[in-house]
Amino acid sequence: MKFILSVILTTLISISSFATDTKIIVRAKAKDAKFIGSSLGGAKVVIRNKKTQTILVQGKTEGATGNTNTIMNTPLKRGERITDDNTAKFQATIPLSEPVFVTIEVYSTIKDNDVRVSATTDLWLIPGKHILGEGIIIEIPGFLVTLDNSKSSQTFTLKELQKNPLKVTAKVVMMCGCPIEKNGMWDATQVEVKALIKLKDNSITEVPLHFKSTNTFEGTVNFQHTGDYEVIVYAYDSTTGNTGVDTAHYKITP
Structure with missing residues:
Protein backbone atom coordinates (compact mmCIF):
# COMPACT_ATOMS: atom_id res chain seq x y z
CA MET A 1 0.00 0.00 0.00
CA LYS A 2 2.82 2.36 0.94
CA PHE A 3 4.51 1.48 -2.32
CA ILE A 4 1.40 2.35 -4.33
CA LEU A 5 0.98 5.68 -2.53
CA SER A 6 4.63 6.42 -3.15
CA VAL A 7 4.23 5.74 -6.87
CA ILE A 8 1.13 7.97 -7.06
CA LEU A 9 2.89 10.78 -5.20
CA THR A 10 5.95 10.48 -7.41
CA THR A 11 3.75 10.57 -10.49
CA LEU A 12 1.90 13.68 -9.31
CA ILE A 13 5.15 15.44 -8.51
CA SER A 14 6.50 14.44 -11.89
CA ILE A 15 3.41 15.79 -13.68
CA SER A 16 3.42 19.05 -11.75
CA SER A 17 7.13 19.51 -12.46
CA PHE A 18 6.29 19.73 -16.16
CA ALA A 19 3.91 22.67 -15.59
CA THR A 20 5.35 25.93 -16.84
CA ASP A 21 4.15 29.34 -15.75
CA THR A 22 2.52 31.15 -18.66
CA LYS A 23 1.73 34.84 -18.37
CA ILE A 24 -1.07 36.61 -20.18
CA ILE A 25 -2.44 40.15 -20.28
CA VAL A 26 -6.07 40.85 -21.18
CA ARG A 27 -7.45 44.34 -21.80
CA ALA A 28 -11.04 45.54 -22.29
CA LYS A 29 -11.48 48.46 -24.68
CA ALA A 30 -14.72 50.39 -25.08
CA LYS A 31 -15.83 50.62 -28.71
CA ASP A 32 -14.84 54.00 -30.19
CA ALA A 33 -13.22 54.94 -26.89
CA LYS A 34 -10.56 53.99 -24.35
CA PHE A 35 -9.84 51.16 -21.92
CA ILE A 36 -12.03 50.01 -19.05
CA GLY A 37 -10.10 50.31 -15.83
CA SER A 38 -10.15 51.21 -12.16
CA SER A 39 -12.21 54.39 -12.54
CA LEU A 40 -15.33 52.30 -13.25
CA GLY A 41 -14.41 49.34 -11.07
CA GLY A 42 -12.77 47.35 -13.87
CA ALA A 43 -14.10 44.87 -16.41
CA LYS A 44 -14.45 41.28 -15.25
CA VAL A 45 -12.20 38.78 -17.04
CA VAL A 46 -12.64 35.00 -17.01
CA ILE A 47 -10.24 32.58 -18.73
CA ARG A 48 -11.51 29.03 -18.99
CA ASN A 49 -10.51 25.78 -20.65
CA LYS A 50 -12.87 25.66 -23.62
CA LYS A 51 -13.04 21.87 -23.72
CA THR A 52 -13.79 21.28 -20.03
CA GLN A 53 -15.24 24.75 -19.20
CA THR A 54 -13.00 24.77 -16.13
CA ILE A 55 -12.10 28.30 -15.01
CA LEU A 56 -8.32 28.65 -15.05
CA VAL A 57 -8.21 32.19 -13.67
CA GLN A 58 -10.43 35.24 -13.26
CA GLY A 59 -10.23 38.82 -12.05
CA LYS A 60 -10.73 42.45 -13.07
CA THR A 61 -8.87 44.93 -15.22
CA GLU A 62 -7.04 47.59 -13.24
CA GLY A 63 -5.28 50.77 -14.26
CA ALA A 64 -5.87 53.93 -16.27
CA THR A 65 -8.05 54.36 -19.37
CA GLY A 66 -5.02 55.14 -21.54
CA ASN A 67 -3.64 58.05 -23.52
CA THR A 68 -6.48 59.80 -25.36
CA ASN A 69 -4.31 61.23 -28.14
CA THR A 70 -2.57 57.92 -28.83
CA ILE A 71 -5.78 55.90 -28.81
CA MET A 72 -8.15 58.29 -30.56
CA ASN A 73 -6.06 60.58 -32.77
CA THR A 74 -2.81 58.94 -33.79
CA PRO A 75 -2.59 56.83 -36.98
CA LEU A 76 -0.76 53.64 -36.06
CA LYS A 77 1.68 51.56 -38.00
CA ARG A 78 1.87 47.81 -37.73
CA GLY A 79 3.46 46.77 -34.45
CA GLU A 80 2.92 50.07 -32.69
CA ARG A 81 1.17 49.99 -29.33
CA ILE A 82 -1.78 52.03 -28.12
CA THR A 83 -1.17 51.02 -24.49
CA ASP A 84 1.56 51.69 -21.95
CA ASP A 85 2.50 50.30 -18.55
CA ASN A 86 -0.29 52.27 -16.84
CA THR A 87 -3.10 51.27 -19.21
CA ALA A 88 -5.77 49.11 -17.59
CA LYS A 89 -5.20 45.37 -17.80
CA PHE A 90 -5.77 42.03 -16.16
CA GLN A 91 -2.55 40.04 -15.88
CA ALA A 92 -2.42 36.43 -14.82
CA THR A 93 0.04 33.58 -14.55
CA ILE A 94 -1.30 30.14 -15.49
CA PRO A 95 0.74 26.94 -14.96
CA LEU A 96 0.44 24.76 -18.07
CA SER A 97 1.89 21.35 -18.85
CA GLU A 98 0.59 21.30 -22.43
CA PRO A 99 -1.11 23.66 -24.89
CA VAL A 100 -4.67 24.51 -23.86
CA PHE A 101 -7.42 26.01 -26.04
CA VAL A 102 -9.08 28.68 -23.90
CA THR A 103 -12.01 31.06 -24.02
CA ILE A 104 -11.45 34.56 -22.68
CA GLU A 105 -14.64 36.25 -21.49
CA VAL A 106 -14.81 39.96 -20.69
CA TYR A 107 -17.82 41.56 -18.98
CA SER A 108 -18.71 45.24 -18.77
CA THR A 109 -18.98 47.09 -15.48
CA ILE A 110 -22.80 47.09 -15.50
CA LYS A 111 -23.89 45.39 -12.28
CA ASP A 112 -27.18 44.03 -13.64
CA ASN A 113 -26.26 40.61 -15.06
CA ASP A 114 -29.35 40.61 -17.29
CA VAL A 115 -28.00 43.51 -19.35
CA ARG A 116 -24.28 43.11 -18.78
CA VAL A 117 -22.40 43.44 -22.06
CA SER A 118 -19.89 40.68 -22.73
CA ALA A 119 -17.42 39.75 -25.44
CA THR A 120 -15.31 36.63 -25.91
CA THR A 121 -12.46 35.25 -27.96
CA ASP A 122 -10.72 31.87 -28.21
CA LEU A 123 -7.02 31.13 -28.51
CA TRP A 124 -4.33 28.62 -27.69
CA LEU A 125 -2.15 29.11 -24.63
CA ILE A 126 1.22 27.39 -24.94
CA PRO A 127 3.36 26.61 -21.87
CA GLY A 128 5.96 29.30 -21.27
CA LYS A 129 4.92 31.36 -24.29
CA HIS A 130 3.81 34.61 -22.65
CA ILE A 131 1.26 37.00 -24.16
CA LEU A 132 2.33 40.34 -22.75
CA GLY A 133 2.85 43.89 -24.02
CA GLU A 134 -0.37 44.92 -25.72
CA GLY A 135 -1.80 41.57 -24.70
CA ILE A 136 -5.23 40.43 -25.85
CA ILE A 137 -7.54 43.41 -26.46
CA ILE A 138 -11.26 42.66 -26.40
CA GLU A 139 -13.73 45.32 -27.51
CA ILE A 140 -16.86 46.07 -25.48
CA PRO A 141 -19.57 47.94 -27.44
CA GLY A 142 -22.28 50.22 -26.07
Missing part, protein backbone atom coordinates in the same frame (compact mmCIF):
# COMPACT_ATOMS: atom_id res chain seq x y z
CA PHE A 143 -23.06 53.02 -23.64
CA LEU A 144 -23.63 53.01 -19.91
CA VAL A 145 -27.10 54.55 -19.50
CA THR A 146 -28.39 55.34 -16.01
CA LEU A 147 -31.62 57.10 -15.10
CA ASP A 148 -31.89 59.39 -12.10
CA ASN A 149 -32.67 56.86 -9.35
CA SER A 150 -34.14 59.55 -7.12
CA LYS A 151 -37.07 59.91 -9.52
CA SER A 152 -37.57 56.37 -10.78
CA SER A 153 -40.18 53.98 -9.39
CA GLN A 154 -42.20 56.77 -7.81
CA THR A 155 -45.89 57.59 -7.58
CA PHE A 156 -47.27 60.91 -8.82
CA THR A 157 -50.74 62.36 -9.17
CA LEU A 158 -51.91 63.37 -12.62
CA LYS A 159 -52.98 66.71 -11.19
CA GLU A 160 -49.51 67.58 -9.91
CA LEU A 161 -47.83 66.46 -13.14
CA GLN A 162 -50.10 68.65 -15.21
CA LYS A 163 -48.75 71.62 -13.23
CA ASN A 164 -45.16 70.39 -13.08
CA PRO A 165 -44.40 67.84 -15.82
CA LEU A 166 -41.91 65.12 -15.00
CA LYS A 167 -38.34 65.66 -16.15
CA VAL A 168 -36.49 62.49 -17.08
CA THR A 169 -32.74 62.75 -16.60
CA ALA A 170 -30.35 60.18 -18.03
CA LYS A 171 -26.63 59.83 -17.62
CA VAL A 172 -25.00 58.49 -20.79
CA VAL A 173 -21.32 57.51 -20.64
CA MET A 174 -18.90 55.61 -22.83
CA MET A 175 -18.14 52.11 -21.53
CA CYS A 176 -14.73 53.31 -20.34
CA GLY A 177 -16.24 56.24 -18.45
CA CYS A 178 -15.08 58.76 -21.06
CA PRO A 179 -17.16 61.99 -21.11
CA ILE A 180 -19.80 62.76 -23.71
CA GLU A 181 -19.86 66.50 -24.35
CA LYS A 182 -21.12 68.90 -26.99
CA ASN A 183 -18.45 69.13 -29.72
CA GLY A 184 -16.13 67.05 -27.54
CA MET A 185 -14.05 64.01 -28.40
CA TRP A 186 -17.24 62.02 -27.84
CA ASP A 187 -19.74 64.43 -29.30
CA ALA A 188 -23.16 64.65 -27.67
CA THR A 189 -24.69 65.88 -30.93
CA GLN A 190 -23.89 62.49 -32.44
CA VAL A 191 -25.82 60.58 -29.78
CA GLU A 192 -29.60 60.16 -30.06
CA VAL A 193 -31.27 59.84 -26.67
CA LYS A 194 -35.01 59.21 -26.39
CA ALA A 195 -37.56 57.98 -23.88
CA LEU A 196 -40.17 55.43 -24.96
CA ILE A 197 -43.29 55.86 -22.83
CA LYS A 198 -45.33 52.69 -22.35
CA LEU A 199 -48.69 52.16 -20.66
CA LYS A 200 -49.97 48.59 -20.24
CA ASP A 201 -47.15 47.26 -22.44
CA ASN A 202 -48.14 49.47 -25.35
CA SER A 203 -45.66 52.02 -26.68
CA ILE A 204 -47.61 55.24 -26.87
CA THR A 205 -45.10 58.00 -27.45
CA GLU A 206 -41.46 59.02 -27.82
CA VAL A 207 -39.85 61.93 -26.01
CA PRO A 208 -36.43 63.27 -27.04
CA LEU A 209 -33.88 63.90 -24.33
CA HIS A 210 -31.59 66.84 -25.04
CA PHE A 211 -28.00 67.36 -23.97
CA LYS A 212 -27.82 69.36 -20.74
CA SER A 213 -24.25 68.99 -19.47
CA THR A 214 -21.39 66.47 -19.55
CA ASN A 215 -22.90 62.96 -19.88
CA THR A 216 -26.36 64.28 -18.98
CA PHE A 217 -29.49 64.35 -21.15
CA GLU A 218 -32.90 65.57 -20.08
CA GLY A 219 -36.46 65.62 -21.42
CA THR A 220 -39.97 66.41 -20.22
CA VAL A 221 -42.72 63.79 -20.18
CA ASN A 222 -46.35 64.87 -20.24
CA PHE A 223 -48.63 62.16 -18.86
CA GLN A 224 -52.22 62.34 -20.07
CA HIS A 225 -53.72 59.34 -18.27
CA THR A 226 -53.47 57.50 -14.97
CA GLY A 227 -51.87 54.08 -14.81
CA ASP A 228 -48.59 52.23 -14.42
CA TYR A 229 -46.03 53.53 -16.87
CA GLU A 230 -42.72 52.14 -18.02
CA VAL A 231 -40.20 54.64 -19.35
CA ILE A 232 -37.45 53.13 -21.49
CA VAL A 233 -34.58 55.47 -22.25
CA TYR A 234 -32.14 54.54 -25.02
CA ALA A 235 -28.95 56.06 -26.39
CA TYR A 236 -27.87 55.37 -29.98
CA ASP A 237 -24.93 56.41 -32.11
CA SER A 238 -25.59 55.68 -35.78
CA THR A 239 -21.92 56.13 -36.69
CA THR A 240 -20.45 53.59 -34.28
CA GLY A 241 -23.50 51.45 -33.58
CA ASN A 242 -23.10 51.94 -29.83
CA THR A 243 -26.34 51.54 -27.87
CA GLY A 244 -27.49 51.57 -24.26
CA VAL A 245 -30.77 51.36 -22.33
CA ASP A 246 -32.17 51.93 -18.86
CA THR A 247 -35.75 51.82 -17.57
CA ALA A 248 -37.89 53.40 -14.88
CA HIS A 249 -41.45 52.85 -13.66
CA TYR A 250 -43.98 55.46 -12.57
CA LYS A 251 -47.43 55.05 -11.10
CA ILE A 252 -49.75 57.89 -12.00
CA THR A 253 -52.85 58.31 -9.84
CA PRO A 254 -55.77 60.78 -10.27
Whole structure:
Protein backbone atom coordinates (compact mmCIF):
# COMPACT_ATOMS: atom_id res chain seq x y z
CA MET A 1 0.00 0.00 0.00
CA LYS A 2 2.82 2.36 0.94
CA PHE A 3 4.51 1.48 -2.32
CA ILE A 4 1.40 2.35 -4.33
CA LEU A 5 0.98 5.68 -2.53
CA SER A 6 4.63 6.42 -3.15
CA VAL A 7 4.23 5.74 -6.87
CA ILE A 8 1.13 7.97 -7.06
CA LEU A 9 2.89 10.78 -5.20
CA THR A 10 5.95 10.48 -7.41
CA THR A 11 3.75 10.57 -10.49
CA LEU A 12 1.90 13.68 -9.31
CA ILE A 13 5.15 15.44 -8.51
CA SER A 14 6.50 14.44 -11.89
CA ILE A 15 3.41 15.79 -13.68
CA SER A 16 3.42 19.05 -11.75
CA SER A 17 7.13 19.51 -12.46
CA PHE A 18 6.29 19.73 -16.16
CA ALA A 19 3.91 22.67 -15.59
CA THR A 20 5.35 25.93 -16.84
CA ASP A 21 4.15 29.34 -15.75
CA THR A 22 2.52 31.15 -18.66
CA LYS A 23 1.73 34.84 -18.37
CA ILE A 24 -1.07 36.61 -20.18
CA ILE A 25 -2.44 40.15 -20.28
CA VAL A 26 -6.07 40.85 -21.18
CA ARG A 27 -7.45 44.34 -21.80
CA ALA A 28 -11.04 45.54 -22.29
CA LYS A 29 -11.48 48.46 -24.68
CA ALA A 30 -14.72 50.39 -25.08
CA LYS A 31 -15.83 50.62 -28.71
CA ASP A 32 -14.84 54.00 -30.19
CA ALA A 33 -13.22 54.94 -26.89
CA LYS A 34 -10.56 53.99 -24.35
CA PHE A 35 -9.84 51.16 -21.92
CA ILE A 36 -12.03 50.01 -19.05
CA GLY A 37 -10.10 50.31 -15.83
CA SER A 38 -10.15 51.21 -12.16
CA SER A 39 -12.21 54.39 -12.54
CA LEU A 40 -15.33 52.30 -13.25
CA GLY A 41 -14.41 49.34 -11.07
CA GLY A 42 -12.77 47.35 -13.87
CA ALA A 43 -14.10 44.87 -16.41
CA LYS A 44 -14.45 41.28 -15.25
CA VAL A 45 -12.20 38.78 -17.04
CA VAL A 46 -12.64 35.00 -17.01
CA ILE A 47 -10.24 32.58 -18.73
CA ARG A 48 -11.51 29.03 -18.99
CA ASN A 49 -10.51 25.78 -20.65
CA LYS A 50 -12.87 25.66 -23.62
CA LYS A 51 -13.04 21.87 -23.72
CA THR A 52 -13.79 21.28 -20.03
CA GLN A 53 -15.24 24.75 -19.20
CA THR A 54 -13.00 24.77 -16.13
CA ILE A 55 -12.10 28.30 -15.01
CA LEU A 56 -8.32 28.65 -15.05
CA VAL A 57 -8.21 32.19 -13.67
CA GLN A 58 -10.43 35.24 -13.26
CA GLY A 59 -10.23 38.82 -12.05
CA LYS A 60 -10.73 42.45 -13.07
CA THR A 61 -8.87 44.93 -15.22
CA GLU A 62 -7.04 47.59 -13.24
CA GLY A 63 -5.28 50.77 -14.26
CA ALA A 64 -5.87 53.93 -16.27
CA THR A 65 -8.05 54.36 -19.37
CA GLY A 66 -5.02 55.14 -21.54
CA ASN A 67 -3.64 58.05 -23.52
CA THR A 68 -6.48 59.80 -25.36
CA ASN A 69 -4.31 61.23 -28.14
CA THR A 70 -2.57 57.92 -28.83
CA ILE A 71 -5.78 55.90 -28.81
CA MET A 72 -8.15 58.29 -30.56
CA ASN A 73 -6.06 60.58 -32.77
CA THR A 74 -2.81 58.94 -33.79
CA PRO A 75 -2.59 56.83 -36.98
CA LEU A 76 -0.76 53.64 -36.06
CA LYS A 77 1.68 51.56 -38.00
CA ARG A 78 1.87 47.81 -37.73
CA GLY A 79 3.46 46.77 -34.45
CA GLU A 80 2.92 50.07 -32.69
CA ARG A 81 1.17 49.99 -29.33
CA ILE A 82 -1.78 52.03 -28.12
CA THR A 83 -1.17 51.02 -24.49
CA ASP A 84 1.56 51.69 -21.95
CA ASP A 85 2.50 50.30 -18.55
CA ASN A 86 -0.29 52.27 -16.84
CA THR A 87 -3.10 51.27 -19.21
CA ALA A 88 -5.77 49.11 -17.59
CA LYS A 89 -5.20 45.37 -17.80
CA PHE A 90 -5.77 42.03 -16.16
CA GLN A 91 -2.55 40.04 -15.88
CA ALA A 92 -2.42 36.43 -14.82
CA THR A 93 0.04 33.58 -14.55
CA ILE A 94 -1.30 30.14 -15.49
CA PRO A 95 0.74 26.94 -14.96
CA LEU A 96 0.44 24.76 -18.07
CA SER A 97 1.89 21.35 -18.85
CA GLU A 98 0.59 21.30 -22.43
CA PRO A 99 -1.11 23.66 -24.89
CA VAL A 100 -4.67 24.51 -23.86
CA PHE A 101 -7.42 26.01 -26.04
CA VAL A 102 -9.08 28.68 -23.90
CA THR A 103 -12.01 31.06 -24.02
CA ILE A 104 -11.45 34.56 -22.68
CA GLU A 105 -14.64 36.25 -21.49
CA VAL A 106 -14.81 39.96 -20.69
CA TYR A 107 -17.82 41.56 -18.98
CA SER A 108 -18.71 45.24 -18.77
CA THR A 109 -18.98 47.09 -15.48
CA ILE A 110 -22.80 47.09 -15.50
CA LYS A 111 -23.89 45.39 -12.28
CA ASP A 112 -27.18 44.03 -13.64
CA ASN A 113 -26.26 40.61 -15.06
CA ASP A 114 -29.35 40.61 -17.29
CA VAL A 115 -28.00 43.51 -19.35
CA ARG A 116 -24.28 43.11 -18.78
CA VAL A 117 -22.40 43.44 -22.06
CA SER A 118 -19.89 40.68 -22.73
CA ALA A 119 -17.42 39.75 -25.44
CA THR A 120 -15.31 36.63 -25.91
CA THR A 121 -12.46 35.25 -27.96
CA ASP A 122 -10.72 31.87 -28.21
CA LEU A 123 -7.02 31.13 -28.51
CA TRP A 124 -4.33 28.62 -27.69
CA LEU A 125 -2.15 29.11 -24.63
CA ILE A 126 1.22 27.39 -24.94
CA PRO A 127 3.36 26.61 -21.87
CA GLY A 128 5.96 29.30 -21.27
CA LYS A 129 4.92 31.36 -24.29
CA HIS A 130 3.81 34.61 -22.65
CA ILE A 131 1.26 37.00 -24.16
CA LEU A 132 2.33 40.34 -22.75
CA GLY A 133 2.85 43.89 -24.02
CA GLU A 134 -0.37 44.92 -25.72
CA GLY A 135 -1.80 41.57 -24.70
CA ILE A 136 -5.23 40.43 -25.85
CA ILE A 137 -7.54 43.41 -26.46
CA ILE A 138 -11.26 42.66 -26.40
CA GLU A 139 -13.73 45.32 -27.51
CA ILE A 140 -16.86 46.07 -25.48
CA PRO A 141 -19.57 47.94 -27.44
CA GLY A 142 -22.28 50.22 -26.07
CA PHE A 143 -23.06 53.02 -23.64
CA LEU A 144 -23.63 53.01 -19.91
CA VAL A 145 -27.10 54.55 -19.50
CA THR A 146 -28.39 55.34 -16.01
CA LEU A 147 -31.62 57.10 -15.10
CA ASP A 148 -31.89 59.39 -12.10
CA ASN A 149 -32.67 56.86 -9.35
CA SER A 150 -34.14 59.55 -7.12
CA LYS A 151 -37.07 59.91 -9.52
CA SER A 152 -37.57 56.37 -10.78
CA SER A 153 -40.18 53.98 -9.39
CA GLN A 154 -42.20 56.77 -7.81
CA THR A 155 -45.89 57.59 -7.58
CA PHE A 156 -47.27 60.91 -8.82
CA THR A 157 -50.74 62.36 -9.17
CA LEU A 158 -51.91 63.37 -12.62
CA LYS A 159 -52.98 66.71 -11.19
CA GLU A 160 -49.51 67.58 -9.91
CA LEU A 161 -47.83 66.46 -13.14
CA GLN A 162 -50.10 68.65 -15.21
CA LYS A 163 -48.75 71.62 -13.23
CA ASN A 164 -45.16 70.39 -13.08
CA PRO A 165 -44.40 67.84 -15.82
CA LEU A 166 -41.91 65.12 -15.00
CA LYS A 167 -38.34 65.66 -16.15
CA VAL A 168 -36.49 62.49 -17.08
CA THR A 169 -32.74 62.75 -16.60
CA ALA A 170 -30.35 60.18 -18.03
CA LYS A 171 -26.63 59.83 -17.62
CA VAL A 172 -25.00 58.49 -20.79
CA VAL A 173 -21.32 57.51 -20.64
CA MET A 174 -18.90 55.61 -22.83
CA MET A 175 -18.14 52.11 -21.53
CA CYS A 176 -14.73 53.31 -20.34
CA GLY A 177 -16.24 56.24 -18.45
CA CYS A 178 -15.08 58.76 -21.06
CA PRO A 179 -17.16 61.99 -21.11
CA ILE A 180 -19.80 62.76 -23.71
CA GLU A 181 -19.86 66.50 -24.35
CA LYS A 182 -21.12 68.90 -26.99
CA ASN A 183 -18.45 69.13 -29.72
CA GLY A 184 -16.13 67.05 -27.54
CA MET A 185 -14.05 64.01 -28.40
CA TRP A 186 -17.24 62.02 -27.84
CA ASP A 187 -19.74 64.43 -29.30
CA ALA A 188 -23.16 64.65 -27.67
CA THR A 189 -24.69 65.88 -30.93
CA GLN A 190 -23.89 62.49 -32.44
CA VAL A 191 -25.82 60.58 -29.78
CA GLU A 192 -29.60 60.16 -30.06
CA VAL A 193 -31.27 59.84 -26.67
CA LYS A 194 -35.01 59.21 -26.39
CA ALA A 195 -37.56 57.98 -23.88
CA LEU A 196 -40.17 55.43 -24.96
CA ILE A 197 -43.29 55.86 -22.83
CA LYS A 198 -45.33 52.69 -22.35
CA LEU A 199 -48.69 52.16 -20.66
CA LYS A 200 -49.97 48.59 -20.24
CA ASP A 201 -47.15 47.26 -22.44
CA ASN A 202 -48.14 49.47 -25.35
CA SER A 203 -45.66 52.02 -26.68
CA ILE A 204 -47.61 55.24 -26.87
CA THR A 205 -45.10 58.00 -27.45
CA GLU A 206 -41.46 59.02 -27.82
CA VAL A 207 -39.85 61.93 -26.01
CA PRO A 208 -36.43 63.27 -27.04
CA LEU A 209 -33.88 63.90 -24.33
CA HIS A 210 -31.59 66.84 -25.04
CA PHE A 211 -28.00 67.36 -23.97
CA LYS A 212 -27.82 69.36 -20.74
CA SER A 213 -24.25 68.99 -19.47
CA THR A 214 -21.39 66.47 -19.55
CA ASN A 215 -22.90 62.96 -19.88
CA THR A 216 -26.36 64.28 -18.98
CA PHE A 217 -29.49 64.35 -21.15
CA GLU A 218 -32.90 65.57 -20.08
CA GLY A 219 -36.46 65.62 -21.42
CA THR A 220 -39.97 66.41 -20.22
CA VAL A 221 -42.72 63.79 -20.18
CA ASN A 222 -46.35 64.87 -20.24
CA PHE A 223 -48.63 62.16 -18.86
CA GLN A 224 -52.22 62.34 -20.07
CA HIS A 225 -53.72 59.34 -18.27
CA THR A 226 -53.47 57.50 -14.97
CA GLY A 227 -51.87 54.08 -14.81
CA ASP A 228 -48.59 52.23 -14.42
CA TYR A 229 -46.03 53.53 -16.87
CA GLU A 230 -42.72 52.14 -18.02
CA VAL A 231 -40.20 54.64 -19.35
CA ILE A 232 -37.45 53.13 -21.49
CA VAL A 233 -34.58 55.47 -22.25
CA TYR A 234 -32.14 54.54 -25.02
CA ALA A 235 -28.95 56.06 -26.39
CA TYR A 236 -27.87 55.37 -29.98
CA ASP A 237 -24.93 56.41 -32.11
CA SER A 238 -25.59 55.68 -35.78
CA THR A 239 -21.92 56.13 -36.69
CA THR A 240 -20.45 53.59 -34.28
CA GLY A 241 -23.50 51.45 -33.58
CA ASN A 242 -23.10 51.94 -29.83
CA THR A 243 -26.34 51.54 -27.87
CA GLY A 244 -27.49 51.57 -24.26
CA VAL A 245 -30.77 51.36 -22.33
CA ASP A 246 -32.17 51.93 -18.86
CA THR A 247 -35.75 51.82 -17.57
CA ALA A 248 -37.89 53.40 -14.88
CA HIS A 249 -41.45 52.85 -13.66
CA TYR A 250 -43.98 55.46 -12.57
CA LYS A 251 -47.43 55.05 -11.10
CA ILE A 252 -49.75 57.89 -12.00
CA THR A 253 -52.85 58.31 -9.84
CA PRO A 254 -55.77 60.78 -10.27
